Amino acid sequence: MHIIENGNVAAALGVLLCRANVIAAYPITPQTPLTEKLSEYVESGEMKAEYIPVESEHSALAVCIAASSAGARAFTATSANGLLYMHEQVQWAAGARLPLVMCVVNRAVGAPWNVWNDQQDSISQRDTGWIQMYCCDHQQIIDSVIKAYWLAEKVSIPIMVCYDGYILSHTYMPFEVPDQEKVDAFLPPFRPDYALNHEEPANLNTVTLPDVRMDVRGEIAHGYMEIRYLLQEEMRTSLTVVAEAEKRFTDIFGRGGDPFIEPYLCDDAEYIAVGLGSLTYQLRVSVDVLRKEGIMVGVMGIRFYRPFPDVAIANALKGKKGVIVFEKALSYGYEGALVSDLKSALYEHLAGTGALPVVQNFILGIGGRDIRTEDLTQTLRAATKSRVAKEPVWIGLKI
Amino acid sequence: MNKEFIEIRWHGRGGQGAITAAKIVAAAAFVSGYAGVVMAPSFGTERRGAPVMTSLKISREKIYDLSPIETPDIIVVLDHLLLNESDVTCGLKPGGIIVLNTPNAVESYKFINYRMAIADITAISVEAGLPHGMVNTGIIGSLERATSLLGMDILIKGIEEEFSSRRPQNNSSAAKIAFERTVARG
Numbered sequence: 001m002h003i004i005e006n007g008n009v010a011a012a013l014g015v016l017l018c019r020a021n022v023i024a025a026y027p028i029t030p031q032t033p034l035t036e037k038l039s040e041y042v043e044s045g046e047m048k049a050e051y052i053p054v055e056s057e058h059s060a061l062a063v064c065i066a067a068s069s070a071g072a073r074a075f076t077a078t079s080a081n082g083l084l085y086m087h088e089q090v091q092w093a094a095g096a097r098l099p100l101v102m103c104v105v106n107r108a109v110g111a112p113w114n115v116w117n118d119q120q121d122s123i124s125q126r127d128t129g130w131i132q133m134y135c136c137d138h139q140q141i142i143d144s145v146i147k148a149y150w151l152a153e154k155v156s157i158p159i160m161v162c163y164d165g166y167i168l169s170h171t172y173m174p175f176e177v178p179d180q181e182k183v184d185a186f187l188p189p190f191r192p193d194y195a196l197n198h199e200e201p202a203n204l205n206t207v208t209l210p211d212v213r214m215d216v217r218g219e220i221a222h223g224y225m226e227i228r229y230l231l232q233e234e235m236r237t238s239l240t241v242v243a244e245a246e247k248r249f250t251d252i253f254g255r256g257g258d259p260f261i262e263p264y265l266c267d268d269a270e271y272i273a274v275g276l277g278s279l280t281y282q283l284r285v286s287v288d289v290l291r292k293e294g295i296m297v298g299v300m301g302i303r304f305y306r307p308f309p310d311v312a313i314a315n316a317l318k319g320k321k322g323v324i325v326f327e328k329a330l331s332y333g334y335e336g337a338l339v340s341d342l343k344s345a346l347y348e349h350l351a352g353t354g355a356l357p358v359v360q361n362f363i364l365g366i367g368g369r370d371i372r373t374e375d376l377t378q379t380l381r382a383a384t385k386s387r388v389a390k391e392p393v394w395i396g397l398k399i
Numbered sequence: 400m401n402k403e404f405i406e407i408r409w410h411g412r413g414g415q416g417a418i419t420a421a422k423i424v425a426a427a428a429f430v431s432g433y434a435g436v437v438m439a440p441s442f443g444t445e446r447r448g449a450p451v452m453t454s455l456k457i458s459r460e461k462i463y464d465l466s467p468i469e470t471p472d473i474i475v476v477l478d479h480l481l482l483n484e485s486d487v488t489c490g491l492k493p494g495g496i497i498v499l500n501t502p503n504a505v506e507s508y509k510f511i512n513y514r515m516a517i518a519d520i521t522a523i524s525v526e527a528g529l530p531h532g533m534v535n536t537g538i539i540g541s542l543e544r545a546t547s548l549l550g551m552d553i554l555i556k557g558i559e560e561e562f563s564s565r566r567p568q569n570n571s572s573a574a575k576i577a578f579e580r581t582v583a584r585g
Binding site: 002004167168170171172173174278281282284285370371372373 | 422425426429434436437438439440462463464465466467469
């Protein structure tokens with residue numbers, strides 16, 4: 001069934017369909033309507049879940065960590081400074097290998113205070129050991145939440161489903177709400193190998209020494225470094241599980257595609273614009289304009305930022321003349337985080353092949369600055385003519 | 400008006416229900432076969448009584464550009480006093496339509512290059528049995544009269560569904576009366 005609703009409702013419906021058992025959240029703009037919607041589902045009895053109101057985002061994730069440790073399917077959502085306040089527990093959830101799903105409704109971080117969209121919040125959590133997915137429209141939001149639970153529970157790694165604040169969270173558009181039976185067929189109930197149980201007590205994630213040692217059963221137990229190594233290894237191998245999730249989803253729901261990248265007119269393109277989230281859909285409009293002018297340009301959205309799909313990205317960009325990376329975030333003191341990662345992938349896979357494209361970086365939409373399609377078109381047009389600058393270039397800056 | 404891709408900007412005051420009205424039209428357009436409908440409210444500063452606006456794009460194809468409307472085909476104004484407070488006609492295409500709730504006569508407006516469709520929706524809504532100041536369903540009747548975009552039947556159905564538990568008949572009747580009484584110029 002198709003409905004017209006906003007992106008927060010799409011996310012809430014995804015959580016409802018996934019039969020999450022525990023929701024703990026603290027309201028923050030622009031995430032608030034998502035958690036309000038979930039509280040309505042629980043209050044009306046439509047959703048059989050515990051909704052636990054908490055006094056902070058840190059506690060919201062702490063509750064989800066406890067619930068997940070006890071075998072519950074847990075959900076939270078936040079934005080901006082809420083995510084930053086949660087940061088200690090964000091790291092903990094990944095180290096504890098809990099299959100949580102959290103929506104990050106992307107918003108600029110303070111200071112100064114700002115409630116509008118950019119992606120500095122989730123990008124700043126890049127190195128926490130969470131999988132990160134980015135959505136371009138409401139269909140991707142609801143579908144990503146469903147895929148995320150399956151994937152998280154398969155690989156025991158928590159997942160952030162990121163979508164642009166206001167631009168998606170508060171905008172209404174049509175999307176298909178999957179049937180509950182299909183979601184149930186896709187996503188079996190959560191059955192962890194071990195769940196906290198008073199009849200079989202255990203200590204979880206206590207002080208773990210630098211080196212390996214005997215555990216209480218007399219077996220050699222991992223040291224801290226082994227546990228962290230496995231997080232990295234299993235994050236990398238989760239790329240194959242992502243592909244498996246996409247195939248499974250496509251088989252059941254009849255829609256899907258490349259799970260890592262979403263290319264538009266890239267095959268014959270000489271230049272490719274790259275980005276995360278709804279911006280890459282807006283760039284399609286600029287690509288259409290420039291194609292009419294005879295400029296061979298395409299656009300590629302990156303769906304998974306962590307694990308970074310380096311092979312898929314390098315393959316898609318191999319032999320292109322130029323890559324133009326648009327970012328709503330940056331690593332202060334250098335350049336956009338995405339462009340650094342992308343250049344690393346290109347160097348690793350294409351250095352010495354003669355197929356290495358020139359890479360340019362543009363920063364835009366920071367703190368919700370309007371992103372005009374006309375500006376995108378002009379930027380792309382100029383960037384295909386010559387390299388604008390080595391440093392990141394800010395679009396629409398009035399300084 | 401190009402009926403393949405239409406951009407409508409709604410101007411109202413916080414609490415007047417401009418977003419709900421735009422949502423009703425969006426849903427009706429989608430049911431009518433417009434695969435692309437995107438309704439994007441202005442963000443972040445909603446307060447009761449303050450000027451608010453929302454963008455509604457309607458297209459035969461999926462819409463990939465979610466940025467705010469810059470050059471609307473139509474503006475819908477739920478309170479005529481907004482004309483004095485902000486630049487509501489900003490970017491309106493030449494020949495574009497202003498749909499306005501006003502007690503004033505159409506002659507009192509001096510817009511050049513724009514078509515107008517006006518009705519006293521505030522009075523009509525009271526006549527239809529709605530509380531004073533509820534104008535967001537009535538204005539849909541005026542919009543349809545000015546554009547013949549979707550047909551009244553589907554809009555009435557949408558209004559009655561949206562307001563199924565809140566005076567559905569009064570709301571749809573406001574739209575019907577407004578449709579009849581809308582005065583057009585240009």
